[in-house]
Amino acid sequence: MLAFDGVTVSLAGVRILRGVGFRIEAAETLALIGANGAGKTTTLRSIMGFTEVAGQIRFEGRNLAEVPPARRPGLGIGYAPEDRRLFSAFTVEENLLMPGQVARFPPAELTARLGRIYEILPELRELAKRPAGAVSGGQGKMAALGRALMIGRKLIMLDEPFQGLAPALARRYAEALRRLRDADREVTLIITESNPGLLKNFADRALVIERGEVREGSLNGEEAA
Secondary structure, three states: OEEEEEEEEEEOOEEEEEEEEEEEOOOOEEEEEOOOOOOHHHHHHHHHOOOOOEEEEEEOOEEHHHOOHHHOHHHOEEEEOOOOOOOOOOEHHHHHHHHHHHOOOOHHHHHHHHHHHHHHOHHHHHHOOOEHHHOOHHHHHHHHHHHHHHHOOOEEEEOOOOOOOOHHHHHHHHHHHHHHHHHOOOOEEEEEEOOHHHHOOOOOEEEEEEOOEEEEEOOOOOOOO
């Protein structure tokens, strides 16, 4: 489904990814484990087309270099960045609908996808009419997940979704991810984390990223160095 082949990325003259190569199968849930600055976010941003990539990233056999960044969500890729990036003046529901509107989904499709989001994240229904700028940080992360669900039919990428969440909200977020997996057995998930223990009962496997290089990892308490 997704393959990195010799991917190298430099930012401001500093090499962040160094010849990275790995594969993710369809319907797999992958934990990408690494310390801050290891290259987790750069990996996801490279899939979205936000970096200059040497090497090749393929999605369903297609070289993503052939797909402009603005069109990659249209391939069925949803992305929830660490900083949420909600439009604060819009309501939560308007934020959820926006990716589908940009993709020009017909009204019936928008309604169906919004209903699915509310089934997986029922608290967003309660927040629907609230300005996104007025929600808490944890609620904002839920909204960012919902927005990724609107467009992510095939692949959903979550960047540090548990960071900064209180334990109770972290549990609710994990429950939402389980509902997502139960509702859609075909979607592929990539979740970045610094602590593999948070995903040990959820992810299928782990990759560890360290100093821009990727290796197979463990979900049984191994920390990235």
